[in-house]
Amino acid sequence: MPLWVQLRCGLEPRTLAALTVVLIAASVFAAYHFWMGRPQTVRAPARELPAAMAAPTAAPMPTAAVPTGIPASVRPSGVVVVDVAGKVRRPGIQRLPSGSRVVDALNAAGGSRPGTDTTGLNRARVLADGEQIVVGATASPPVAAAAGNAGSPGGPGGSGSPSGPISLNAATVDQLDTLPGVGPVLAQHIIDYRTRHGGFRSVDELRQVNGIGNRRFTDLRPLVQP
Structure with missing residues (x-):
C-alpha cells in the first residue's frame, strides 16, 4: 500500500493486509453468487399424451338386446326359419328375426288370401325355429x-x-x-x-x-x- 495511505489511515501493515484479504474474499464470493444467479435457458419438457389418447382401445361392440320370453332354441342365431303353407299369397320358407310372431310370418308371406278363415291361428304366438304354419287348413x-x-271306441x-x-x-x-x-x-x-x-x-x-x-x-x- 502507498505510504500515504498507511499514514492517513493509521493502520499497521499487518492489519491492512488482513483487510485486503477479507475484501478480496468478499469480492470472489459476490462474483460467485452473481454468476450462479444469472438467468439460464430452460428446455421445455416433452408433452406427454394422456394414457387414454396414447393407446386407444377398441370400443366394445354393442350387444343386441334379447327379447324376453323367447324359446332358447331361437336365441343364438337371431333368426328363425319357418315354413308358411296353406292359403297365403307367397307360401314357402320365411326367415324372420328371433322373437317374431305368427302375424309377422303371415305378413312376410304376403298375408292370407281373401276369405281365408284364420280364427284357428294364434297370431300372437312367438315363432319357434323350424315350425310349419298352415293357414286355412280345413278340418x-x-x-x-x-x-x-x-262307433268303435275300442278299435284301432x-x-x-x-x-x-x-x-x-x-x-x-x-x-x-x-x-x-x-x-x-x-x-x-x-x-x-x-x-x-x-x-x-x-x-x-x-x-x-x-x-x-x-x-x-x-x-x-x-x-x-x-
Missing part, C-alpha cells in the same frame, strides 16, 4: 273320419287317423281332436302347452303335456309334427 275330412271311428285308429301329420304348432282344437285317443280336453291341454312354451320344437315335447302317457305318445308320434 272337415278328419272330423268325418273321427265320427266314423266314434286306422280309419280315424288324418291322412297326413298334423302340425302341433298350427293345429286347432278340432284338428287335434281327430287324433286317436285325443278328445277335446286333451286337445286343449296341447294348445295350452303350446301357448305357454312358445310352440313345440320337437314331437318329443308331447310327452310333457298333461294326459299323454308313453303308450298314447307312441300312437301319436307318427301322426304329428312340430
